[in-house]
Amino acid sequence: MKLDINTINKIAKLARIRLSEEEAKDLLKDMNSILDWVEQLNEVNTDSVEPLANISSSILPQRKDEAKDINSADEILKNSPDKLEGYFAVPKVVE
Amino acid sequence: MSNLIKGKEQEWETVIGLEIHAQVKSNSKLFSSSSSTFGSKPNSQVSLVDAAMPGMLPVINKYCIEQAIKTGIGLNAKINNYSVFDRKNYFYADLPQGYQISQYKHPIVGEGKVTIDFKDGSSKDIRIVRLHLEQDAGKSIHDQNPTKTYVDLNRSGVALMEIVSEPDIRSADEAGLYISKIRSILMYLDTCDGNMQEGSLRADVNISVRKLDDKYGTRCEIKNLNSIKFIKQAINYEVKRQIEVLEEGGVIEQNTLLFNTSTGKTRPMRSKEEAHDYRYFPDPDLLPLEIDQEDIDKLKKTITELPDDRKKRYVDDYNLSNYDASVLTADKFVSDYFDNVIKFDKTLKKSSKIVVNWITSELFSLLNENNIEINNSPITPQYLGKLVKLLKEDIISGKIAKDVLVEMFNTKKDPEKIIEQKGLKQVTDTSEIENIVNEVLQENQKMVDQYLSGKDKLLGFFVGQTMKKSKGKANPKILNEILQSKLSKKN
Known part of the structure; x- marks a missing residue:
């Protein structure tokens, strides 16, 4: 599998990362070599092997439905560059 | 009953599928212990997990899993012993993680069906594709400031069940009946509070039109409708719009639409080139969810009467029509009230139709006028039972009974006392x-x-x-x- 520069730009756009033309070219090279490396796995025949979710055969830990009263507003908003009356304030998002 | 819509040259069939988002009734969120209470102070119920602080890990709420399984059973659906949580990636201000934890390829609940009942006594099955668990996003407020959006993350991480139907619905009315039925099942199971005004239950509606027996047309999706009235309005508007486009020789573009509740019109939400690419993949923070059949069977036993069972009981035991029984059982509180009226006296079983009429016409109009829910009715089911009994025994006339009902509503008094005090006994001498x-x-x-x-x-x-x-x-x-x-x- 080979990525092209359009795919790199699309991924960057979806991730909201601005790339210069130069950076995109570098990333194209890097990502293609990573893909090439991972593709070596295709040499193994996995037709009869179930996908593995984890190697420790542990099960999904579950918790009780207990609500903790945390009254978090001050702490949660502490790092926010802009806020108003307990709300985060962000640049206007349309829709 | 024909659902076909007459166009200029031919008739059109509407094809509708619904995605219903139902908030799970639980104390805490799906993957964190913050409270899920509605209407609290902004950002007061946000844990570090909900705010997606680096290094935080999700731990699933066992009760939410049980609620989803119970709902699956109520939808006559297959419960999957193995399901997987995936990340649905998109960028938005009220989604701090940058992804929503949802279920994509392996949902917790598979295919099921629900039955809707029509006035003429007939009914129809609507097939369910799946139900999956996912997180809700936060709330954005856009209309307070011209340059800012305000974000409240209290809802972020609250558990939702998304219930997806097959495109089996053929009209706005059927869509209304379907969502009412789902709401009723959820409320009987106590897995969602069904409160549409608070957004606990909302729907995305997929709509297309086609010539009868033709293949499906291109569909449009109307997002986030939170009342049955708006769902019907939006469908009727959109169907008309699509038919007009097609009859003028145009094509329907697949689009996500928003419904403007004040103009009654739909408009496109996003343009095509920005169409979402969610890049689903299994969440590496969460192992697959494995459920023992034994636990499913145990939950099955905890489920009491569902609306369809109760409807059948009303038809069999009380001789009510299928439609009357379905109207009565649609709202659990109404149906509980009816059961308690009948319980007041053995003889009332034979007068069940009269009891239905007193509840659905006389009592409902008093409740509506005063904006009171039936579970807070000042007239207890026992007293209404007594009133109907007095009427049946010719102690009072129908007209007087109506006056007594109003008096009961205003004073919460025993109907027998009211009749005695005011000397309203019927003259049979x-x-x-x-x-x-x-x-x-x-x-x-x-x-x-x-x-x-x-x-x-x-x-x-x-x-x-x-x-x-x-x-x-x-x-x-x-x-x-x-x-x-x-x-x-x-x-």
Whole structure:
């Protein structure tokens, strides 16, 4: 599998990362070599092997439905560059 | 019943599928211990997990899993012993993680079906594709400031069940019946509070039109409708729009639409080139969810009567029509109320139709006028049962019963006491009624003559006058008999 520069730009756009033309070219090279490396796995025949979710055969830990009263507003908003009356304030998002 | 819509040249069929988002009724969120209570102070119920601080890990709420399984059972659906949580990636201000934890390829609940009932007594099955668990996003407020959006993350991470239907729905009315039915099942199971105003239950509607027996047309999706009325309005508008486009030779573009509740129109939400690419992949923070059949069977046993079971009981035991029974059972509180009225006295079982009418017309109009929910009704089911019994036993007339009901509503008093205090007991003593009839006939000699010369319609006048004189208390049946026999003797 080979990525092209359009795919790199699309991924960057979806991730909201601005790339210069130069950076995109570098990333194209890097990502293609990573893909090439991972593709070596295709040499193994996995037709009869179930996908593995984890190697420790542990099960999904579950918790009780207990609500903790945390009254978090001050702490949660502490790092926010802009806020108003307990709300985060962000640049206007349309829709 | 034909659902086809007449266009200029031909008839069109509407094809609709619904994605319903139902908030799981639970104390805490799906992957964190913050409270899920509605209407709290902004950002007061946000843990570090909900705010997606680096290094935080999700731990699933066992109760939410059980709620989803119970709902699956209520939808006659297959519960999957193995399901997987995936990340649905998109960028938005009220989604701090940058992805929503959802289920994509392996949902917790698979195929099921629900039945909707029509007025004419017929019914129809709507197939369910799946139900999956996912996180809700936060809330954005756009209209307070021209350059800012305000974000409240209290809802962020609250558990939702997304229930997806097959495109089996053929009209706005069917869509309304379907969502009412889902709401009713959820409320019987107590897995969602069903509160559409607070957004606990909302729907995305997929709509397309086609010539009958043709393949499906291109669909548009209307997002986030939170009332049955708006769902119907939005469908009717969109169907008309699509037919107009097609009949003018245009094509429908696949689009996500928003419904403007004040204009009643739909408009596109995002342009095509920005169409979402969610890049789903299994969440590496969460192992697959494995459920023992034993646990599913245990939950099955905790489920009491569902709306369809109760409907069947009403039809079988109380002889109600399929439609009456479905209207009554649609709202669990209404249905519980009805059950308690009937329980008041054994004889009421035979008068169940009368009880239904008293609840759905007289009581409902009083409740609606005063904006009171039936579970807060000032008239207890026991007292309403007593009132219907008094009516059935001819102790009071229907007209007086209505007055007594209003009095009961205002004072919360026992109907028997009201009747006693106000002296409203029906007069069934024939001689007393006879005296009043005599008075009326004497006072209206002219009318009597007219009646005798053939003006039959005047009988109603005499009935009315006698009733008025008795202050509404004369038994109408006895009154009629006496009046007719008196008048015929005069002939």
